Amino acid sequence: MSDFNQLTKRIVDFINDRDWDQFHNPKDLALSLVLESAEVMEHFQWKNNEEMEEYLKVAKDDVGEELADVLYWVLLMSHDLKIDIKEAFEKKMGKNEAKYPIEKAKGKHTKYNKL
Amino acid sequence: MSDFNQLTKRIVDFINDRDWDQFHNPKDLALSLVLESAEVMEHFQWKNNEEMEEYLKVAKDDVGEELADVLYWVLLMSHDLKIDIKEAFEKKMGKNEAKYPIEKAKGKHTKYNKL
């Protein structure tokens, strides 16, 4: 079984055991995704690069847990909306590669529509 | 190769080809994660459940692309911070299962600290 299927199965079992499916609708799932992403970001608030490096020496596991929370909602939302997230990812990467041709995008952080 | 390793490799190649690693620091990666999560959420703004259902019939692929963008930053951030995201996920799910015991959490959307 693929990583995605395996992790998604664990989420779905977790939810079914608690009868939580009744609360799940796309809006609240997406809202939860944003909240967890914000928690990742909060770790780096006010820190400069040196401070972030020092911080990560002690807080890497905490950040890892928050990223896991984000992944949780990505996988659950994909499951509920019947989105094949691996396929969606491959497709989007193809688009990214086309939107940012190497010769134009190399060494620049310019958005594709301004390249 | 696992799904995560395979997708992460594609991201890392994409970035290295464009010499973008120089712009990447945890704060901007996390900020990007939040922006993409917000784009997922925007799809459901103002829509009630019926409207979301109708909308997803035509916009499922668009939502899938936005979720893929979120996954992109989860994987890249995990890579850059040397976080094993699969391991972090398994660990966090173990914590979730402990924080939300079935008998207490069943059928409730109460946060663990108020259960």
Next chain:
Amino acid sequence: MSDFNQLTKRIVDFINDRDWDQFHNPKDLALSLVLESAEVMEHFQWKNNEEMEEYLKVAKDDVGEELADVLYWVLLMSHDLKIDIKEAFEKKMGKNEAKYPIEKAKGKHTKYNKL
């Protein structure tokens, strides 16, 4: 003195007393604005309309405090970037009124570019 000037003065005094200006740059101010907005949103996660109404009977002051936090960053950011927020607001409202003509937008939650 206008509301905005009065409140902004209180923020600026608060910051100067603590010598915090050194940490303030637009990216971290904006990041803080997002974090506080997410805290407002978290109050309504998983709740349906009836639950929100019940919840607000007891938690209105808490939500008010979070909204105050958002306002804090709006005012501080405007101050630091030398933006006259009242003027910016009046200008934007003029644009909104033009983008959403009454006869076209009435009773619809469609975004202006799809009206």
Next chain:
Amino acid sequence: MSDFNQLTKRIVDFINDRDWDQFHNPKDLALSLVLESAEVMEHFQWKNNEEMEEYLKVAKDDVGEELADVLYWVLLMSHDLKIDIKEAFEKKMGKNEAKYPIEKAKGKHTKYNKL
């Protein structure tokens, strides 16, 4: 009339003219607040301090408009939830001043619970 009352009146008139009140519930208002805050933040993605300074020379008005959008939702939400935002702000500032005593907080970006 105070700034807040004056701006809120303009928002309420704008909404009533378009019969949009029917779409407004606390969750979607808060979601909109987050989306607009994210748009403020997007302006600073990937930019270092020098780049932000340069950028603001040309884009200050754009950032001002996004901040105005955030203010719009703060005011509308306060109105709909019958929150006196000025009073909530004064109250919260009092709490901030108590949570961050000058002698302890001076020159540090540490969160109050770790001071």
